[in-house]
Structure formats: C-alpha cells, structure tokens
Amino acid sequence: MKFVAVASAAISTILFATPLAEAHVTANPSAAVSGSYFQTSFRVPHGCDGNATNLVIVEIPKGVSSVKPRPLYPWNTTISMVPLDTPITTPTGTINTTVGSITWSNGLIQDNMYEDFGLQFKLPTQEGPLYWKVYQHCVNNEWNNWTSVPDANGKTDGFPAAVITLSNSTTTTGPGGASPSASSKPSAAVAAFQSLNFGRVALISSGAFLVALI
Numbered sequence: 008m009k010f011v012a013v014a015s016a017a018i019s020t021i022l023f024a025t026p027l028a029e030a031h032v033t034a035n036p037s038a039a040v041s042g043s044y045f046q047t048s049f050r051v052p053h054g055c056d057g058n059a060t061n062l063v064i065v066e067i068p069k070g071v072s073s074v075k076p077r078p079l080y081p082w083n084t085t086i087s088m089v090p091l092d093t094p095i096t097t098p099t100g101t102i103n104t105t106v107g108s109i110t111w112s113n114g115l116i117q118d119n120m121y122e123d124f125g126l127q128f129k130l131p132t133q134e135g136p137l138y139w140k141v142y143q144h145c146v147n148n149e150w151n152n153w154t155s156v157p158d159a160n161g162k163t164d165g166f167p168a169a170v171i172t173l174s175n176s177t178t179t180t181g182p183g184g185a186s187p188s189a190s191s192k193p194s195a196a197v198a199a200f201q202s203l204n205f206g207r208v209a210l211i212s213s214g215a216f217l218v219a220l221i
C-alpha cells in the first residue's frame with residue numbers, strides 16, 4: 008500500500024505540476040544534461056494585473072556560454088554583453104566579454120495569451136538547479152520580476168526564478184525534458200508517450216547541434 012501511495016503521488020506530481028507551475032515564468036524544457044548544448048524557451052504565461060506585457064529580459068546565469076536568442080517577430084531582440092570574470096585566450100585573441108542578458112522589447116502579449124522566448128546555449132558542468140532571472144514589464148509600467156531563488160526551506164516569494172535542472176545522466180532528459188502544454192491536456196498515456204518523444208527530439212537536436220559545431 009505504501010508503494011502504491013508513493014507511486015500515485017509521483018504520478019500526480021508528473022501530471023499536475025506543470026499546469027500549476029505555468030502561473031509563473033518557466034523554462035520549457037527544464038531538464039538538461041550538465042555541460043551540454045541546450046535549447047529552451049522561457050514562457051511568459053500572463054501579464055501584470057490584467058495588463059499586457061511589452062518587455063521581457065532574461066538574465067544569463069554565470070557559467071552559461073555560447074548564448075543565442077531566437078528572434079521573435081515583431082519583438083526587438085537585443086543581446087547585452089558583460090565582462091567575463093576570467094578572460095579566455097584563443098589563437099585569434101582574448102575574449103573578455105560574454106552575453107549577460109537578452110531583452111525582447113516592442114512586442115505585446117495580452118494578459119489572456121502567452122509567449123515563448125527561445126534561447127540556445129552551452130550549460131556549465133555542474134549538477135542541480137540553475138536559476139534564471141526573468142524580468143517582465145507591462146503596459147501599466149508594472150514589473151513582475153521573476154528573480155526569487157528558494158531559501159534553505161525551499162520557499163520563494165511570489166515571483167520564483169525560472170529553473171533548469173542539470174544532471175550528468177542522459178536518461179533524465181525524458182519526462183522532465185518537455186512537458187505537454189497546459190492548453191492541450193492529453194491523457195496520461197499520451198502525455199508520457201509525448202514526453203518520451205520530446206526527450207528524444209531534444210537529444211537528437213542537441214546531438215545535431217554538436218555535430219554542426221564540430
């Protein structure tokens with residue numbers, strides 16, 4: 008009985024955690040292999056007190072490199088550089104800056120709509136949660152700053168930062184790797200099947216990206 012209870016709790020978490028989490032800004036997918044090239048999107052699920060969103064800033068955590076945003080019509084996509092703590096020496100010179108943040112401006116997401124802001128990048132070789140601060144600005148001049156990182160008790164304020172969970176194991180990219188969207192709630196079996204396939208697509212595309220780089 009104990010096993011059944013634990014199993015059903017785990018299944019409930021898998022099935023229901025995603026729709027609840029989507030009240031906040033989230034990374035989709037959010038499970039990644041440590042040190043890998045990864046593509047994800049930061050989802051802005053609603054506006055500010057009913058007002059539309061017109062500016063989104065994603066701050067790049069330290070250790071994340073090779074950052075490229077996906078341009079999103081009609082938004083203006085701006086890449087801001089910051090100095091590197093430790094400049095990198097290459098045969099063609101010294102690299103002393105890195106991408107510090109990406110700003111999408113001059114767009115509009117009505118409160119009853121959502122949008123995904125895409126990024127590809129190389130992850131650092133570490134394990135566990137990597138927090139991404141996302142700043143959302145709305146037409147009423149209000150900010151929703153999704154910057155809160157859990158304290159020792161796992162508590163955040165009302166605006167938790169987005170999180171990508173890094174693991175050395177390639178098998179964890181599956182179910183957490185791509186969650187079915189809240190708008191299309193498929194059956195449990197379909198959801199599990201889709202998750203597996205999305206995981207595979209993510210692995211294949213990150214593999215292809217590596218090949219492209221080499």
Ligand SMILES: *[C@@H]1O[C@H](CO)[C@@H](O)[C@H](O)[C@H]1NC(C)=O
Pocket residue numbers: 055056057058147149
């Ligand atoms: C916009 O936000 C303000 C509070 O800043 C609120 O009073 C107003 O009702 C909101 N407008 C809409 C259209 O929701």
Ligand SMILES: *[C@@H]1O[C@H](CO)[C@@H](O)[C@H](O)[C@H]1NC(C)=O
Pocket residue numbers: 083113
């Ligand atoms: C986007 O940014 C460019 C460069 O800063 C600027 O010239 C252009 O006017 C901007 N477009 C909009 C729609 O703001």
Ligand SMILES: *[C@@H]1O[C@H](CO)[C@@H](O)[C@H](O)[C@H]1NC(C)=O
Pocket residue numbers: 090100101103104
């Ligand atoms: C960074 O490197 C450029 C040339 O690659 C150089 O002109 C600039 O002074 C450097 N900046 C710092 C802060 O070292």
Ligand SMILES: *[C@@H]1O[C@H](CO)[C@@H](O)[C@H](O)[C@H]1NC(C)=O
Pocket residue numbers: 142150151152
């Ligand atoms: C949210 O972030 C923006 C941009 O950094 C800042 O200007 C604003 O003061 C912040 N607002 C709050 C309530 O923290």
Ligand SMILES: *[C@@H]1O[C@H](CO)[C@@H](O)[C@H](O)[C@H]1NC(C)=O
Pocket residue numbers: 041132134175
């Ligand atoms: C994960 O990989 C890193 C870097 O390769 C290594 O230092 C670390 O010990 C690994 N962790 C586990 C649990 O294997």
